[in-house]
Amino acid sequence: MKKNVKIILSALISTLFVSFGLFGSYIIHKNMKYSSLALNSSLGTMADLSSINNIDKSLMDSISENQKFVVSVYANIDKGVSQGSGFLYNDKGDIITNAHVVGGSKDLRIKMADNTIYSGTVIGKSTNLDVALIRVPALKNKTPLKVDKDYKASLGDEVIAIGSPHGLENAITTGIINGLNRTFTIEEYKYKNMYQITAPVDNGSSGGPLLDKKTGEVIGINSAKSDGNSIGYSIPINQVLQDVDAWSKNPAAPVTTDITPKYKYEDTEGKKISSENLVKYFYSCINSKDYVAAYALLGSEWQSKTDYNLFRKGFLTTKNVDILSISSNISSDNSITIVGIINSQDTSTTDKYKVIYTVDYENNVLKILKGSAQKLK
Incomplete structure (x- = not known):
C-alpha cells in the first residue's frame, strides 16, 4: 500500500495567529512514495497510557519524568512561525529537534510542559541529517532524558512517541517498529536508515523523542509521517549523536545567558x-x-x-x-x-x-x- 511521506513541519500563518491564537496552518513538503503496513493507535495522555498492555509502573514514572523535558519549539521562519517538538539531551541545557523545525532561525522560544517559556539559540544544524541542537541556558544542570546509545532495533519492538501535534503539549502515541532502514529525501532533507513506526505522529510532533517501551529511553527522533497519520518515521538516535556532541562542545553561534522566563504574547x-x-x-x-x-x-x-x-x-x-x-x-x-x-x-x-x-x-x-x-x- 502506497503512502505519502511528509515532513511534520508545522508553521503559523500570521493572520491566523492574530485571529485565533493557534498555530493552525502547516507547511507540507514534497511527497515521497513508500510502502508501509498500517496499524492503528491514537493520541493519548499518561492516564490513557496506564491502561495499555499493563504497562509497568516504573516505566510510567520514567515516562512521566521524561515529559517534563519534552518541549514545544517555536521558531520564526520565512513563512511564519514554525512549531515543533524537542527534548533535553544533556545537562548543558541542549535540546535536540529537527532542522526543518528551526529553519533559518537562530533565536527561538522553548515552551515547557508547565507552560513556562525560555529563550533558546540554535548552536548546530544539519540538513543532511535533519537534526538541530538548541541551547537553553535556563535548562542548564537539569536532568536530561536517558538515551540508549547502543539500541539495536528489531521488527515488532514496542515504542512510545511523545510530542506536541498541533500544539497539544506532551501527547503520547504507542505502536511498534514495523520497518527498518527506510531511506528517502524530502527537499534538502536526507533521511537514512529510518525507523518506520505505527505510533502516529502529526504536524508539530517533529523533533519529539521516540522511546523504547521496555526501558523508557530515547531511541529516535520523530521526523516524518505518512498520509492518514497511521505511519511515522524516526531518525535512529545513535546515528546523529556524533554530530550533536560536536555541536554541544563547539557551539556554532554565541549563546545568550538569559534565563528569564518569557511572557508569551498571545490573544x-x-x-x-x-x-x-x-x-x-x-x-x-x-x-x-x-x-x-x-x-x-x-x-x-x-x-x-x-x-x-x-x-x-x-x-x-x-x-x-x-x-x-x-x-x-x-x-x-x-x-x-x-x-x-x-x-x-x-x-x-x-x-x-x-x-x-x-x-x-x-x-x-x-x-x-x-x-x-x-x-x-
Missing part, C-alpha cells in the same frame, strides 16, 4: 488554551506523585497560605484523577477561569468533583492563582 484564545493545558499538567503531576512539580504550578499567594507538606498530605491517598471535562473563560481582570469536572480515585472510593481555578501570569510565568472543589452527588 485571549491562546491564553485560554495554555491555561487549560496548565491545569491538565497539574493533574498529570498529581497522578505521577510528583507533588513538588504540582506545588510549583501554584501562585505565590496560594503557596503562602498552604505550605508544601500540607499540600502533599492532601493528595497522598489519591490514586488517580481523570478529567472528564474542562472549559475556560476570560474574566474581567483578564485572568482565565477554568471549570472542570473530575473523577478522583482514592484508596477506597471514586468521587466526582467540580473544580474551579483562576489562572494568570505571575512574574511572566503562567500560574494557578487559586482554586476550589465541590463534591458532586
